[in-house]
Amino acid sequence: MQMIVHERRDEAEGVVSLHLGRADGGELPAWAPGAHVDVTLANGLVRQYSLCSDPGDRARWRLGVLREPVSRGGSEYVVDKIHGGDIVEIGEPRNNFALDPSPRYVFVAGGIGITPILPMIAAAEAAGAEWTLLYGGRARTSMAFRGELVRHGEKVTVVPQDQAGLLDLAGLLGTPRPDTLVYACGPEPMLDAVADAMPAWPVGSLRVERFTPKTVETDGPDTSFEVECAASGVTLEVPPDRSILAVARDADVRVDFSCEEGTCGTCETPLLAGRAEHRDTLLTEEEREAQDTVFICVSRAARGCPRLTLDL
Known part of the structure; x- marks a missing residue:
């Protein structure tokens, strides 16, 4: 849908927020904390950004965008080219x-990873849940939306790395807490450190969102396999050097996609038969074991499985 930038604000060094409304003045779709949207840029790139406004506001959305030092062109274009x-x-x-119901939450944000956390905090407050936020960044001047967090007092701990070092994740997460969910968003090293600090927590306590693909270790070189497209009635051969998505598109099989990195979720496809090797950054271990869905931009057939049947 076409939207107009009502306002653009500088939120921190290298971070801008865009306040958007429908160009036709209509009501915006409903959303819940943790949601993101695709932004199609005039240079042809499509990028995903978290909604960080009030889900109850159906007139305006807010996105927070960091100008990445090593940009593939998306954030650079948004920060340099898009204006009111x-x-x-x-x-x-x-x-x-998605923010699941819980009596207690621990939120951990690194840098621009604060964006999906902001509406989660508001939802936790509204539900009467206990919560704390540990918010780290390169420097205080680079940490966006700090002013919105001041009113929460001691529930929020802001840790600029240039002044206080790295986040004390072991101190925060070293001891499991009953009936508590941990939501973390930020750079990959921080997310790895959060997971490393939680070995004794119950399975499913940690929920993460990544802005970049997670490095996936494989057992050996990729091999060819077949994909039966049940809805289209065709069977495709996927060679070692191509993705299911790429082969399906060449065969004119209709597929939705965006990031092509296994991070956005657009290309999720029901897995009807076979066993997949999941290479996305979205599924939990339980969801991977269920073997009922696959992200076709990155994942492949598991070793020894010659064919996947997909609802394509």
């Missing part, structure tokens, strides 16, 4: 980082 009054193409909200 511009029209941008925005997709429907999708949520791979």
Whole structure:
């Protein structure tokens, strides 16, 4: 849908927020904390950004965007080229980082990873849940939306690395807490450190969202396999050097996709038969074991499985 940038604000060094409304003045789709949207840029790139406004506001959305030092062109374009009054193409909200009900939460944010956490905090407050936030960043001047967090007092701990070092994740997460969910979003090293600090926590306590693909270790070189597209009635050969998504597109099989990195969730496809080797950054271990869905931009057939049957 076409949306107009009503306002653009500088939120921190290298971080801007875009305040958007429908170009036709209509009501925006509903969304819940943790949701993100695709932004289609004029240079042809499609990028995903978390919604960080009030889900109850059906007139305006807010996105927070960091100008990445090593950009593939997306964040650089948003920060340098998009201004108030511009029209941008925005997709429907999708949520791979949903906030599940819990009496207690621990939120951990690194840098621009604060964006999906902001509406989660508001939802936790509204539900009367206990919560704390540990928010780290390179420097205080680079940490966006700090002003919105001041009113929460001691529930929020802000840790600029240049002044206080790295986040004390072992101190925060070293001892499991009953009936508590941990939500973390930020750079990959921080997310790895959060997971490393939680070996004694119950399975499913940690929920993470990644902005970049997680490095996936494989047992050996990729091999060819077949994909039966049950809805289309065709069977495709996927060679070692190509993805299911790429082969399906070449065969004119209709597929939805965006990031092509296994991070956005757009290309999720029901797995009807066979066993997949999951290479996305979205599924939990329990969901991987269920073997009922696959992200076709990155995942492949498991070793020894010659064919997948997909609802394509």
